[in-house]
Amino acid sequence: MGIKKTLGFGVATAALGLTLIGGGTFAYFSDSVETTGTFAAGTLDINADPTAIVDIGNLKPGDHIPRTFKLKNDGTLDIKEVLLKTSYTIENRAGAPANTDDFGKHIKVKFLYNVDKLNDVIYETTLYDLQNQTPDAVERGFFLGERSGLRAGSTDTMIVDFEFVDNGQDQNQFQGDALNLKWTFEAKQGAGDVR
Incomplete structure (x- = not known):
């Protein structure tokens, strides 16, 4: 190859390289978000006020213990239902023989009433039987009262009446005993929404 061809080929290669470099840096409009x-x-x-619904001593058969308390939704979400779960333990008096009957069978929940929903959450049952139930404490009564559930920031007033049932028989085995009740109110959310 002659010098002219070699120089021409070098110039052509350099021009092509400059074209590629220049072509890669051309300006255009752009935007981004x-x-x-x-x-x-x-x-x-969910909260309860007061948290100790019942704390009473010296009970005798036939006594009634009415109480009022509030269930409060201090959260940011509406609550669809509040399930009541019941458990208890019994402490026998020191030195006494073991009971032949469960003290919980003799403590009756005469009613648990939701004032805001106009609904009997529990109409009447013993603490013993209530252990196997999970009633909804914020369900609306028939046709009346607030809608079911507990809206964020709202409160429902509850009234309960306990009775130490006098069965007309010898209940001496319960003298000095203590029943330690635990009610757990378990809040459940509603279904999700399209948002």
């Missing part, structure tokens, strides 16, 4: 997202979960926060 950045989007973000946040997912913050709400809270379910």
Whole structure:
């Protein structure tokens, strides 16, 4: 190859290289936008006021113990239902022989009434039987009262009446005994929404 051809080929190669470099840096309009997202979960926060619904001693058969308390939704989400779970333990008096009957069978919940929903959550049952039930404490009564559930920031007033049932028989085995009741109110959310 002659010098002219070699120089021509070199110039052509350099021109092609400059064209590729220049072509890669041409100007054009552009724009961009950045989007973000946040997912913050709400809270379910059920509370009772007072938390000690019953604390009473010296009971005798035939005594009634009426009490009022409030269920409060201190969370940010509406509560669909509040299930009542019952458990208890019995402490026999020191030195006494073991009972032949369960003290919980002799403590009757005469009623648990939701004033706001106009509903009998429990009409009448013993603590013993209530252990196998989970009634909804914030369900609306028939046609009347607030809608079922407990809206965020709202309160329902509850009235309960306990009775130490006098069965007309010898109940001496319960003298000095203590029944330690635990009611757990378990809040459940409703179905999700399209948002």
